[in-house]
Amino acid sequence: MSMLEKARRRLGDRGARAEPATDDDRLLSELRLALAPDRVRFDGAERSLHAKDASVFRGGVAGPSCFPVNTEEVQAIMRIAAAHGRGVVPRGAGTGLAGGAIPLGAPIVVALTKMNRILSVDTDSRVAWVEPGVINLDLTRHLTPMGFHFAPDPSSQQVCTIGGNLANNAGGPHCLAYGVTNAHIMAMEVVLADGDVAMLGGLDPEPAGLDLRGVFVGSEGTLGIATKIAVRITKNRPAVRTLLLSFDSVSDAANTVSGIIAAGIVPAALEVMDHRITVAVENYVGAGYPRDAAAVLLAEVDGLDDGVGIDADRIAEIGRQHGATDVRTANDDNERALLWKGRKTAFGAIAQIAPDYYLHDTVVPRSELANVLEKVYAIADNYDLKVMNVFHAGDGNLHPLLLFDSREPGVLERVHAAGKEIVEASLDAGGVLSGEHGIGVEKQAYMDRLFSDDDLDHQDRLRRAFDPGCRANPGKVIPMGHSCADIQALRRVPTGVWG
Amino acid sequence: MTATGTGGRLRHGPGVARFAADVGPEGPVAVAGARTRWHSGGEPVREPRLVTAPVGIVEYKPDEMTIRIAVGTTVAELDAALAEHGQRSALPDRGGTVGGAVVVGENDRDVLSRGAVRNAVLQVSYVSSEGKVVSGGGPTVKNVSGFDIPRLTVGSLGTLGCLAEVILRTNPIPAVSRWFETRADPFALFDALLAPAALLWDGVTTWIHLEGHGPDVEAELVRASALGATAEVESPPQMPGPHRWSLPPAQLRGVGDLIDGRWLASIGVGTVLATAPQPGRELSASVTAVHDRMKQYFDPTGRLNPGRDPGRR
Structure with missing residues (x-):
């Protein structure tokens, strides 16, 4: 059973199909009034698309999908969601591989793809202000004539967004020398779950206060929604x-x-x-x-x-x-x-070999690479699966790809069992759960292996400081049972909308 | 001190357990290091009990470029251990401890080459308000497993937990390090040079710190000299003080109008050392609300380093 399936069962998602409840109608009309009728969608195609991301996990259940064009609209969505006690899940290009954008509990999906303007570039401060829907590679193309680029370069950079990079603290091959996304975010305007707008970080080197920008990056949409982002730009090397x-x-x-x-x-x-x-x-x-x-x-x-x-x-x-x-x-x-x-x-290129793959993401000390890779091959052999390895070796970031054909009965169980052993082998070698894909729903069940109850309790405190009701992307990152508020947020949804 | 960190959860040695017992679950406590930044963010109030963090290098892995260290250790001791393997860290040595450097969060003068403190802390262990040992982050150089507790620690002035141990990223000491002096325009220099370690400007003179492979430093020097006469000097200039400003780098063009008295500005960075203090930097109401909740959740009784406010750092 997948992590998502387990979470769903725990939460009592019976998978019942029903017409939207009356509350949904009120919710929809309020959202349409705040945005525009054509930018709030609740049809089958949209809900089906937004129920999934690029991970192997079966989709969740999406509520209405909103396409805001500015901060005020995101703020309005957050306030409406709060008034209706609904969760909100932000979404960029949907390229995430850990299920972070899968909607749990029929939340409002906030698709940020229409907020895709590059607002300004300042070469003195080495900063560009962008909206979250700007595509990673588009920013670098924009900066090329000025002799600069945006350093994080995930393999999906042709389609993934800066907002998604921020939410996942994305990496990429060239993060070895330049650091992952967190080192390249200077400031951001965010809309918190209660609808308040906050500016986190600053263009100065040591902004006053706690490093809230630092903790927001990589929080997988659980602390709020970034609406304007100041990214550090890096001079091209001659x-x-x-x-x-x-x-x-x-x-x-x-x-x-x-x-x-x-x-x-x-x-x-x-x-x-x-x-x-x-x-x-x-x-x-x-x-x-x-x-x-x-x-x-x-x-x-x-x-x-x-x-x-x-x-x-x-x-x-x-x-x-x-x-x-x-x-x-x-x-x-x-x-x-x-x-x-x-x-x-x-x-x-894998499509030549198998129709499906499950891409893993763990990190091990660099001196353990050879040892853990041997184990990865042995684990795949044990489960009669093909495995390929292509990875960011410089920072010990493994990416084993388990290949399979999902039409083959029982193969997914073998894939998940092998995946579990790969994660265990990485942890046993002194590694961590994820280098750049995040926890999402994929690795929640492993968080206990890396962190004690007290450690997880403190992560939950951090999260609740931003979002006391845990309505921003509920059901993610911190395992259920360590975050009571999450369960409440998910259970508050009327049965009819679990559709 | 013995400790192991392999395989899942972090395990700690007796030094951390002793520190946890010292901090305990009750009463106001303040952590005393070398007191080089004792007044940062406000004076201690409520007559706290003073405690000191454990000391010693727990595990140094030069081949991984990481070091696990108890934070009562001085930065000088850290630097000495790293230098034996041709490495250094992002922490500035201002006579203080590793813990002080992390919770105060000031960057080194050469932040452009050493990196920022907030990017150097991979894992933290601290004693919570309840007297428990809590850890966050992980031992590897790349990690997105869970919320970023290490970055929450940097600049927190110990108000959310009493820091006990950290794992820091290290980096290689460059082959060559040379200082130069010039009257050339510092902003043109910053544009022309690829990767200076520091460019310090007092309104008249600019000091250039170049690091790297010898031939690269020579090539950078040629670029700098094209903008004005450049002379090699033995050492960096005297740093004015005692105050430290943090400005967007673009504002440095008009820094002379902003600051009275002597100052020295780090071009491209935005740090300015000055004889005059920076006016208070107000946090917005929405940021203050998050700060207040963070403090309330991490330290409900306000017992950890009372009187210190990261917003007034």
Whole structure:
């Protein structure tokens, strides 16, 4: 049984199909009055679409979907939701992989995709103000002529939004040197669950007060909704060098990664792909990835010319010491772009092998990479599943992909059981539950393994300081039983709307 | 002190247990470190019992670039241990303790190369208002497992919990570190240089701190010199004080009109050290409401470091 299924059963979701209750009609008319009739939807298609995200979990139940265009409208939605005792789930592009945007308890879905303007760019303060629906890559394209970019670059950057990046504290290959999203958010305007608007953080380096901006980033929509975001912009590096190292074993590649870090080099990116995924990628993009290597390491260094050369040479040397069979440097920007296209579209290439996949996300100490990877392969074998590994090796962030065909009876149970063992193996190696995908509903049940009751109680206190009624994205992150208010928020929903 | 941190939940050594017993569940307490920022955010009130945090390096993993350390340890001791492996951290050494540096949250002068304190704290353990040991964050350099308790700690002045242990991210000490002096326009310099460690301006002179591989520092120097004559100096300038301002970097262009007396501004960062204090920075009503609830939930009786207010830091 999936995490979501368990949560649903605990909460007494009987899956009954019924017409919307009268309260829903009042709710809808108030929302339509506050926004515009065509930007509040409650039809089957919209509810079905917004019931899911990009995770493998079966959908939840969406209430009305709202498409606000400004802060005032988000504020109005929050106040209406509060008056009706309804939950609210913010949503960007729906690319999340942990079920964070799956609506539980028929909340109002706040789709922020129409708030997609880049408001200003200030190169003195190295900051851009954007609305949450701006697409990650669109921001970098906008900044390119000015010589800047937005550093977090998740693989979904062509479609995912800055608001979603903020909510998940998104990473990406180049976060190794530059840090994940939290290091790149300077300030934000947020609408809290009671409808109050607050400005968190600041453009100055040490804003007064608690770091509320810091705790809001990565809170998966449970603390409120960000409506304007000040992101740090990063100067483009004049010199970049991308190396492709081939190995006879995944362990050699992993040990090279810990060797590079141990040598005091912090490259811009260190990505590993195993044989199976490398072949799939090469079939797809033809970037020149070796089809006969057991694993490849994509290493990128950036900065000034001479330093880049020094670091690239050292990385090549460390690779050879760890058994690299070939070390290649991208000759030009085109070759470099093609190699990255291969890495960033790796998940799409899987369609050649299996129709479905479950992408995991755990982090282990870098020195444990080789050891945990061995276990991952053994676990998949045990459950008779194919596994591929493509991951942010530089920060120990594993991404095992379990491949399957959901039409095969019983396969999902095996996939979830194998996934559980992978998480356990990562924790046993001194790792954590998630590096960049978040907890959502996917990993709630594992939070007890990493945190004590008192630890979780304090996380709940933090959450309630923002949202005492736990109405912002109810039922997420903190496991049920550690957050009574969540259960109340979900149970307050009339039976008729569980549809 | 012995402790292990592998496999799921964090386990602590006897030093943390002793500290938890010292803090206890009742009565006002204040944590005394080296008292270098004793007045930050207000004076202690209610005559608190003074307690001191445990000391010592619990586990240093140079190959992971992380260190687990009891926060009563001084930053100087931390720096010495890291330097043995060619590493350093984001914490500034102002004569104080690791815990003081974290809960005060001031960044180092070279924040552009060392990183901000708020981005360096991976895991925290603290004694709660109820006298329990509570942890948040995780030991790895990347982690989004649960709410960000470590960032809540940075700049909290110990008002939500008494910090006992942290895991910090470390980074390599660059091969070369050189200081230069110039009369060139500091804002043009900030645009022209790729990655200075610091650019300090007193309204007339700009001091440039360059770090990195030797040839890179030379290349940056060529860029700087193209904007005006540049001379190498032995050390950074005298820092005026005792006050510290935090301004948006764009406001530094008019900083001379804002601040009376001597000042030294960190270009591109926004920190200004000055002889005059920064006027009070008011928190909005909505932010104050969240602050107040946070304090109420974490410390219902107001016993932890009473008198300190992170909003007046």
